[in-house]
Amino acid sequence: MKSVKRLLIVIFVVYLLPTFASAGLWAMGEHPSRWSEARWTSAGILPRADESNDAAIYIFSAMTGGLKGSVASHAWIVTKEKGASAYTRYDKVGWGSPIRRNHREADAYWYSNMPQMVAEIRGAKAELLIPKVEGAIAAYPYAEPGGYTIWPGPNSNTFVAYVLRTVPELGAVLPPHAVGRDYLPNGEFVHLDDDWRDLHVTVRGLVGFSVGQRSGIEVHFLGLVAGLDFAQPGIKVPALGRIGV
Numbered sequence: 268m269k270s271v272k273r274l275l276i277v278i279f280v281v282y283l284l285p286t287f288a289s290a291g292l293w294a295m296g297e298h299p300s301r302w303s304e305a306r307w308t309s310a311g312i313l314p315r316a317d318e319s320n321d322a323a324i325y326i327f328s329a330m331t332g333g334l335k336g337s338v339a340s341h342a343w344i345v346t347k348e349k350g351a352s353a354y355t356r357y358d359k360v361g362w363g364s365p366i367r368r369n370h371r372e373a374d375a376y377w378y379s380n381m382p383q384m385v386a387e388i389r390g391a392k393a394e395l396l397i398p399k400v401e402g403a404i405a406a407y408p409y410a411e412p413g414g415y416t417i418w419p420g421p422n423s424n425t426f427v428a429y430v431l432r433t434v435p436e437l438g439a440v441l442p443p444h445a446v447g448r449d450y451l452p453n454g455e456f457v458h459l460d461d462d463w464r465d466l467h468v469t470v471r472g473l474v475g476f477s478v479g480q481r482s483g484i485e486v487h488f489l490g491l492v493a494g495l496d497f498a499q500p501g502i503k504v505p506a507l508g509r510i511g512v
Contacts, residue, residue, distance in 0.1 A: 282491045282505045286338055289444075289506035293337030298379065305332060305379045312374040312384060313345075313354065322349040322394035325373070326386040326427065326439050332378030335417070338491075338506040339446040342385070342427040344404070345373045349394050357404055359426030361415040366404065366426070386439035396436055403433035408452045419472040419490050420450025432467070435460040440481050443492035443503040449475060 299305040313325070325345040330336045343358040354373035359366055374382055388396060407429055408414075409421040416422060424441055428448035431439055441448045450472030451458050458467045465482050469475030477485040477494075483503075485494030491505035501511015 278488065281493050282488050285504050286491060286506040290334075290337040293334075298336065299332065302332060302378065306376045307371055308375060309372040310374050310376050310382055312382060316347050316354050316373075317352040319389075320350050321347075321390050322351075322397060323347040323354075323390075324386070324388040324393045324396060324400060324437065325384060326431070326437070326441075327374065327382040328385050328442055328445060329377035329382040330380040330444070332380075336378060336380065338444060340383075340442060340444045341377050341423050342441050342445055342448075343423070344400065344427060344430060346393075346397050346400060348397060359407075359409075359415065359421075359423040361417065361422070365412055365414055366407065366410050383442065385441060386437055388437065392436075396434060399434045399436070400430060403430040406433070418446060420447035421452065422447040422450075424448040425450045425452070425472075432458060432460055432465075435462045435464060435481070438481060442508050443485075443494070444506055444508050445492075446490040447472060449477065449487045449490070449492070 326342065327345065328340045328342040331339055331341045343356060345354050345356050347354050356369050356371065356373045357366060358370065407426055414421060424445040424447040428441055429452060431437055449469050451467060451469055456468065456470065465477060465479030467477045472490065474488055481498060483494055483496040483498065485492050485503060492503055493505050494503040496503060496509060496511060499511065501509050503509050
């Protein structure tokens with residue numbers, strides 16, 4: 268009984284308390300009441316695509332809308348071929364065509380929320396990785412209509428996390444509030460990245476852990492992630508995000 272009580276206390280302190288705090292901060296802010304009232308224009312993060320001849324890959328994440336925006340974010344992928352005059356953006360969404368292409372500007376606000384650049388790869392490395400990224404996008408197993416569940420997944424973050432695991436050379440991990448990122452496709456319980464640098468164990472994205480060079484040490488519970496980041500020293504706080512260098 269004592270061990271159960273201690274476990275419940277740990278869950279409350281590590282997962283629920285930050286979630287309640289994030290929800291409280293969200294409630295004190297101003298947010299659009301409808302998607303049509305939200306800002307979806309460019310946040311001005313990326314330069315014009317034709318300003319550079321270099322290939323590029325970007326991973327973005329931004330808090331989403333509604334009450335879920337207090338604890339969850341939405342991630343997407345942006346690529347630019349060498350010499351291209353425009354970016355190509357890929358999102359997994361729950362309406363219309365499941366994997367949307369260029370339905371928003373590459374670095375647009377999401378429900379009025381400023382995007383965070385999770386990863387940036389440019390030049391020769393990006394040129395080599397873009398075909399792999401496009402191959403992973405094409406192979407995503409939940410690309411058909413109906414292949415979307417807000418929680419625990421598969422959702423927008425499941426899609427981007429799948430690409431990151433399939434192309435580990437991207438060297439990125441989605442932020443702790445990317446709910447759905449730990450959902451492994453096709454009912455997998457264990458996934459070892461091809462470069463052997465990250466191990467993921469989960470039960471349908473509900474409870475599990477990740478450990479490795481990129482992930483550090485993470486434990487996820489009901490889609491909420493807590494852990495330690497060693498690659499860029501910091502702590503991963505459920506709902507609030509990563510705190511550190």
